[in-house]
Amino acid sequence: xxxxxxxxxxxxxxxxxxxxxxxxxxxxxxxxxxxxxxxxxxxxxxxxxxxxxxxxxxxxxxxxxxxxxxxxxxxxxxxxxxxxxxxxxxxxxxxxxxxxxxxxxxxxxxxxxxxxxxxxxxxxxx
Amino acid sequence: xxxxxxxxxxxxxxxxxxxxxxxxxxxxxxxxxxxxxxxxxxxxxxxxxxxxxxxxxxxxxxxxxxxxxxxxxxxxxxxxxxxxxxxxxxxxxxxxxxxxxxxxxxxxxxxxxxxxxxxxxxxxxxxxxxxxxxxxxxxxxxxxxxxxxxxxxxxxxxxxxxxxxxxxxxxxxxxxxxxxxxxxxxxxxxxxxxxxxxxxxxxxxxxxxxxxxxxxxxxxxxxxxxxxxxxxxxxxx
Numbered sequence: 001x002x003x004x005x006x007x008x009x010x011x012x013x014x015x016x017x018x019x020x021x022x023x024x025x026x027x028x029x030x031x032x033x034x035x036x037x038x039x040x041x042x043x044x045x046x047x048x049x050x051x052x053x054x055x056x057x058x059x060x061x062x063x064x065x066x067x068x069x070x071x072x073x074x075x076x077x078x079x080x081x082x083x084x085x086x087x088x089x090x091x092x093x094x095x096x097x098x099x100x101x102x103x104x105x106x107x108x109x110x111x112x113x114x115x116x117x118x119x120x121x122x123x124x125x126x
Numbered sequence: 127x128x129x130x131x132x133x134x135x136x137x138x139x140x141x142x143x144x145x146x147x148x149x150x151x152x153x154x155x156x157x158x159x160x161x162x163x164x165x166x167x168x169x170x171x172x173x174x175x176x177x178x179x180x181x182x183x184x185x186x187x188x189x190x191x192x193x194x195x196x197x198x199x200x201x202x203x204x205x206x207x208x209x210x211x212x213x214x215x216x217x218x219x220x221x222x223x224x225x226x227x228x229x230x231x232x233x234x235x236x237x238x239x240x241x242x243x244x245x246x247x248x249x250x251x252x253x254x255x256x257x258x259x260x261x262x263x264x265x266x267x268x269x270x271x272x273x274x275x276x277x278x279x280x281x282x283x284x285x286x287x288x289x290x291x292x293x294x295x296x297x298x299x300x301x302x303x304x305x306x307x308x309x310x311x312x313x314x315x316x317x318x319x320x321x322x323x324x325x326x327x328x329x330x331x332x333x334x335x336x337x338x339x340x341x342x343x344x345x346x347x348x349x350x351x352x353x354x355x356x357x358x359x360x361x362x363x
Contacts (some may be wrong), residue, residue: 095187096166099195102181106199 239320
């Protein structure tokens with residue numbers, strides 16, 4: 001097995017994993033598109049070795065797979081930044097929800113207390 | 127003038143009853159609100175049992191979030207001044223009147239209690255003190271005011287500050303960053319003497335590792351401050 005076959009095998013596996021996660025609804029549509037495109041692009045690039053080599057030489061990179069690694073590095077960094085943004089946004093949303101819930105809970109407690117019958121009435125009903 | 131004392135509490139069940147009793151004896155305020163920041167030591171049950179007015183957060187979101195809840199509560203109830211007091215008993219309720227007074231007289235929007243302006247009481251020592259001196263020097267230069275206690279949480283906030291901090295979120299360790307936020311929004315901040323005491327009970331949640339992280343986070347947040355958009359539009363100030 002040569003390096004190209006291994007790369008193709010890994011990319012096909014990634015594509016299969018992405019499709020399976022989409023099928024099981026474990027991956028939301030927002031990310032499904034990104035990961036499907038990524039997996040397809042990686043499979044295509046693994047198959048198109050001569051074209052990758054040509055582009056690499058044009059850019060002054062003498063070994064084709066280095067270009068692939070470089071592209072992968074950029075993609076991982078961009079994906080990491082994107083997920084940090086998502087996590088930051090979700091953290092703010094969760095904090096806001098926790099605050100809202102606590103304030104609503106307190107308001108509910110106050111309303112319930114104001115509606116509760118006085119202690120002597122509660123005793124006489126028993 | 128309606129004054130609310132807000133006490134953010136995280137795992138302070140050991141000291142909270144004493145703090146509340148001291149507050150009730152000292153007076154100088156109209157309303158008390160304990161913000162239980164997702165405590166896991168039975169603080170919530172204690173607050174219910176002692177019938178202390180409280181808001182209980184479902185998870186721990188940090189002091190900045192807990193205070194935001196207090197500011198939102200205050201804004202909804204037409205409160206004029208919010209006084210933040212820690213739940214560990216380090217702040218003396220006898221100083222509340224001195225904190226509220228400059229706001230009452232209309233000469234300040236925020237009043238900060240400084241242990242280093244007080245003749246006696248607990249003071250930081252060693253590395254902690256050196257870091258505080260450095261932060262105080264830096265914040266004094268950046269804000270053009272005389273800051274002596276940059277990490278003091280014993281503060282009184284007037285209406286303009288309440289409106290600002292209801293929506294704006296400082297970093298998880300808010301005190302030094304808060305000074306810059308207030309300065310940036312042209313709110314008048316003054317310091318008064320406030321005695322700091324030893325904790326009445328329990329342990330601090332800020333160990334050496336978290337203190338170091340807090341310092342780095344705070345410095346980073348302060349450095350980013352000029353790049354951030356303003357929370358309150360010019361017209362609202």
